[in-house]
Each structure stands twice: as C-alpha cells, then as structure tokens.
Amino acid sequence: MFEAREKPPHGEGKCLFDEGAGVGVLAGKDCQSHALPVVWVRGLVLDNPAGAGVEDTMRLKLVGMVACAVVVLACGDGTSDGLVGRVTQEGQPVQGALVYLTEAPSASTETDADGRFKLSAPSGRHEITARYQAEDGALNEQRFMAEVDVTAELRLPRPTRLQEPVVVDAGTVRLSWNPYPGADFREYKLYRAKSAALDETTGTLVYVGMVPGDAEFVDEDVRPGDVYFYRLFVMNDFGRLAGSNIKRLSMPNVNLVQGGDFEEFAVGSAPTGFTLGADQQWVVSDERAHSGTRAVRGTGGFSYLFQGLRQHIPGKLLVQGARYRLSFYYQRESFERPDPSDPDYSRGNSISLRLDVPEMAWGEAYHTLLGEGVDTTWQLMTRTFIVDKSGDASVIVWIDRERNGPSPDWVVWIDDVKFERVLE
Structure with missing residues (x-):
C-alpha cells in the first residue's frame, strides 16, 4: 500500500517533529489543516499513493495531528532575544548592576559599560529585579515589569546617602540623609552597630520614619570615646528598596565635667552647673x-x-x-x-x-x-x-x-x- 523512499533533508518544509521521539511529520503549507502529503517513520518516508486504503490514511492523519500539536512552538521562522534593556541612574548608565528574574534569582546577568543587559526568558511579561550597590555601599533594589523582545528602560532612583554625623554634645549626634524620591516609599529604618558589617540583622534599630521628607534623626544614646556605624534602609510594602552608605562615627573623648576649666564664666561670678x-x-x-x-x-x-x-x-x-x-x-x-x-x-x-x-x-x-x-x-x-x-x-x-x-x-x-x- 505504501512505497518507501528517501527521507527529505532535515528542516525541509514548514513543521518538523523531533525524530528522537521515533515518529515525525513533515507537512506542507496546510499543516494546520492536517493534510499529510509526506509521512516518515524512523528514517523511512512513505508516500501515500492514490490507492491507499482509508483506514491507513486516517491512521497517518491522526499521527500528523499529534505531531503538529507538539511542534507548535517550533512552527514559524521567528527568533527571540529574551529580556533586553538598559539600567540608568540619574540619567547615567549603570555598569555592574545585577538584573535577574524576581521569581528565579539564579537566572541573572550584569549590565555592561552602557548599562545594557540581556536575560534569557520564555516569551511573555516577567517581573525582573535590578540591584546596584555603589562603592560606598549605597544600594538600590527595584522591581520592574518587562516583556520579551521589548527593550526595557530601568531607571533606578537617586541613591539615599547618609551625610557626615554632627556631634551635638558629649552624648548626642545628629544624622541626616537625602530624602527618597520614589512614590513607593513606606518607611525609613536607621540601624546602629559597633561594626562596619552592618545590615538589618546585625544592627540595632534606632529609628523608624514614616514621612519621606523627614530626613533627620538625633541619637541621644551615644557615649564619649565610643565608635559607631550607621546605615539607613528604605522600605516599601514588599521589602527593602534601598540601603544607604555606611557612616562611621568616632565620638570625641570629651571631658564630662561641663565648665571644668571655668573659662566660660564671668569674673566675680559663681560657676554655674555646680x-x-x-x-x-x-x-x-x-x-x-x-x-x-x-x-x-x-x-x-x-x-x-x-x-x-x-x-x-x-x-x-x-x-x-x-x-x-x-x-x-x-x-x-x-x-x-x-x-x-x-x-x-x-x-x-x-x-x-x-x-x-x-x-x-x-x-x-x-x-x-x-x-x-x-x-x-x-x-x-x-x-x-x-x-x-x-x-x-x-x-x-x-x-x-x-x-x-x-x-x-x-x-x-x-x-x-x-x-x-x-x-x-
């Protein structure tokens, strides 16, 4: 009923079922209508002459329908670049930013000198995270939605940085920072520690601020002669958005007796504070x-x-x-x-x-x-x-x-x- 002939070259036609499965279909333009001009089995190609039986023809058509369903992703000649885009901060490209699929952090890449990245991902829309830490420790970590084959522009906000601490007196220091500009702000968290290895788990939480414009805190729990480290974190409803640089404070080892040199008092007066x-x-x-x-x-x-x-x-x-x-x-x-x-x-x-x-x-x-x-x-x-x-x-x-x-x-x-x- 069927006549064997040589298998056509691999890739010929529009749809090709993986021959590793043992059965494949090489269909013409009407693949979707299940017309089966040529069928091959384990390397042999069988032509269906006009005299083939109905039962055999139906069996071959059924195999062809299954094959076309399996190879639907391979049908067509388009290719995908995955997730592509560019990371910038204050209008400048960011080199060395880590970009990864939020749900699969192991699928990651780093931006090049132009801030560009390319990340393999299946078709569709994905949530990706861009994370960048500057040399002084200032950290930005933002989530974005991106679509395969559509160039994404990921703009990181201005880094939140602590300014130099200002010693007010023997037991008080004032800390300030530039306010976080993003609309997704929830709160500031300021941590203090005795070591520069400072994050949310190693530091002591000394301040929580709920207003983005309130960018100052006075710490009244420091002691002369001690060394402290401070770091600020910016949080949204999902977690950490940003972390500041780490500031070191060495409290002066001052004289705890106020006015002990008597220079500030007027001649002829009794010394106040005693x-x-x-x-x-x-x-x-x-x-x-x-x-x-x-x-x-x-x-x-x-x-x-x-x-x-x-x-x-x-x-x-x-x-x-x-x-x-x-x-x-x-x-x-x-x-x-x-x-x-x-x-x-x-x-x-x-x-x-x-x-x-x-x-x-x-x-x-x-x-x-x-x-x-x-x-x-x-x-x-x-x-x-x-x-x-x-x-x-x-x-x-x-x-x-x-x-x-x-x-x-x-x-x-x-x-x-x-x-x-x-x-x-």
Missing part, C-alpha cells in the same frame, strides 16, 4: 589660672561630707566596665587644721582636700586626699577607676574640715576639673 558647698564661697577669678585665664577660688570654715564643688554626670554618658580618670589642679593658699597648736588630729582637728565619685567607687575615696600645706605652684590630683555599675554619678572636689578653730578660713584655688574615659 552644686556649691554650704557656708562656702566659690568665685571665678582671673588672678590665677593653671590654663587659660581663669580659675575658681574657694574659701570657708567648717566643711564636712562632700562640701565643695559638685557636678552631676548622667549615667548614659558612662560605659560600664570602662576605665575613667578624674583629675584637677589646685593651689592651697591657706590650708591649716582648725587648731594647728593642738597635736591631736582627732575630734575634727584635721583638714583635707579630696576628689571623689562616691556613687561609683566609694571604697576608693580616701586614697585621694591631701592634708594641710601651702602651694606656690599648681599641683595635680588624679585617680583612675573602673565604672563597675550603671547609673548617674557625681564628681566632687571637696574639703573636709569638721569644725572651726582659731586658724583662719581655708583658701584654695581649683582649675581644670576633668572626668575622662581612659581609652585602651
């Missing part, structure tokens, strides 16, 4: 000074239990477990026991100049003290200790004279009172 001992007079003077032009002169009679110059130190400025140095310079102008003629030092017949932080180191208080005497030059009193507990503290320069006596009131000059962290 609690002054009762029945004592402390006056700023320019007659003597260890540094600068001014010091404070104190005088009094009876002085007992932390009476002198006292200043409160907020606990948030202190690092538990860190070492600190407390110091000041002094000159004793008149500094005698209440009754110098009495050799008995008991019953309050003594005088001492002391330096202390009682809340932090009460047990060490009495090793830093000085008895009677007169000084012609400035002398240094200092001590170091470890802050072994949390909480506020007080720095005290005080005079201990438990009673009055025939000797005149004591007179002492104080300058450059300091409370500083000792950095290792």
Whole structure:
C-alpha cells in the first residue's frame, strides 16, 4: 500500500517533529489543516499513493495531528532575544548592576559599560529585579515589569546617602540623609552597630520614619570615646528598596565635667552647673589660672561630707566596665587644721582636700586626699577607676574640715576639673 523512499533533508518544509521521539511529520503549507502529503517513520518516508486504503490514511492523519500539536512552538521562522534593556541612574548608565528574574534569582546577568543587559526568558511579561550597590555601599533594589523582545528602560532612583554625623554634645549626634524620591516609599529604618558589617540583622534599630521628607534623626544614646556605624534602609510594602552608605562615627573623648576649666564664666561670678558647698564661697577669678585665664577660688570654715564643688554626670554618658580618670589642679593658699597648736588630729582637728565619685567607687575615696600645706605652684590630683555599675554619678572636689578653730578660713584655688574615659 505504501512505497518507501528517501527521507527529505532535515528542516525541509514548514513543521518538523523531533525524530528522537521515533515518529515525525513533515507537512506542507496546510499543516494546520492536517493534510499529510509526506509521512516518515524512523528514517523511512512513505508516500501515500492514490490507492491507499482509508483506514491507513486516517491512521497517518491522526499521527500528523499529534505531531503538529507538539511542534507548535517550533512552527514559524521567528527568533527571540529574551529580556533586553538598559539600567540608568540619574540619567547615567549603570555598569555592574545585577538584573535577574524576581521569581528565579539564579537566572541573572550584569549590565555592561552602557548599562545594557540581556536575560534569557520564555516569551511573555516577567517581573525582573535590578540591584546596584555603589562603592560606598549605597544600594538600590527595584522591581520592574518587562516583556520579551521589548527593550526595557530601568531607571533606578537617586541613591539615599547618609551625610557626615554632627556631634551635638558629649552624648548626642545628629544624622541626616537625602530624602527618597520614589512614590513607593513606606518607611525609613536607621540601624546602629559597633561594626562596619552592618545590615538589618546585625544592627540595632534606632529609628523608624514614616514621612519621606523627614530626613533627620538625633541619637541621644551615644557615649564619649565610643565608635559607631550607621546605615539607613528604605522600605516599601514588599521589602527593602534601598540601603544607604555606611557612616562611621568616632565620638570625641570629651571631658564630662561641663565648665571644668571655668573659662566660660564671668569674673566675680559663681560657676554655674555646680552644686556649691554650704557656708562656702566659690568665685571665678582671673588672678590665677593653671590654663587659660581663669580659675575658681574657694574659701570657708567648717566643711564636712562632700562640701565643695559638685557636678552631676548622667549615667548614659558612662560605659560600664570602662576605665575613667578624674583629675584637677589646685593651689592651697591657706590650708591649716582648725587648731594647728593642738597635736591631736582627732575630734575634727584635721583638714583635707579630696576628689571623689562616691556613687561609683566609694571604697576608693580616701586614697585621694591631701592634708594641710601651702602651694606656690599648681599641683595635680588624679585617680583612675573602673565604672563597675550603671547609673548617674557625681564628681566632687571637696574639703573636709569638721569644725572651726582659731586658724583662719581655708583658701584654695581649683582649675581644670576633668572626668575622662581612659581609652585602651
């Protein structure tokens, strides 16, 4: 019924079924109407002469219908370039941006020097993600819809970058950044860490902002002598949109005693910011000074239990477990026991100049003290200790004279009172 002849050259005709399946159809223009002028089986081509039986003809037509259905994607002579496009930022091409199918990140490519990319993908529309991180760490990550064989223009917004932190005082820093311009903004998240390896999982969240134009935050939880790193992330309803550069902040190791050099106070006035001992007079003077032009002169009679110059130190400025140095310079102008003629030092017949932080180191208080005497030059009193507990503290320069006596009131000059962290 059928006559075998040689198989036509591969690719001849319009539709060709994969011969690896064992059965194929080489059809003419009327492939879709299932006309079967030629059928081949396992390399043999069978012509259907006019005398072929109806049953055989129907069987061959059925095979042809299946074959045409299988090869529908191969029908035609068109080709596809996949997903193609260009990534820009502020009008400039972006080289090295990562572009990938959002649902299949392993299908990815990078943009060339002109910002162009080509990504293999089946026909149709796809969601793709463009991700670019600048040398300073500023990151943009945006999603776009793109269609195969249609050039996509992917425009990344202006990078969100942190400006240089501004130290306001010993425990405060101000941070600012350029606002995110996109309409898909949901919130800012600002993170702080002690390491430059900073992201949402390694940092401490210190600020959440819901208004895109509010691009500033004041951090009041920093300490002198410490080093911090900051990074800002921009979020939308689906996740992270952008990440800023990472900014390093080294807090100055400042003197925690405010006005301890007395230069900011008017001559003849009492130093503000200090609690002054009762029945004592402390006056700023320019007659003597260890540094600068001014010091404070104190005088009094009876002085007992932390009476002198006292200043409160907020606990948030202190690092538990860190070492600190407390110091000041002094000159004793008149500094005698209440009754110098009495050799008995008991019953309050003594005088001492002391330096202390009682809340932090009460047990060490009495090793830093000085008895009677007169000084012609400035002398240094200092001590170091470890802050072994949390909480506020007080720095005290005080005079201990438990009673009055025939000797005149004591007179002492104080300058450059300091409370500083000792950095290792």
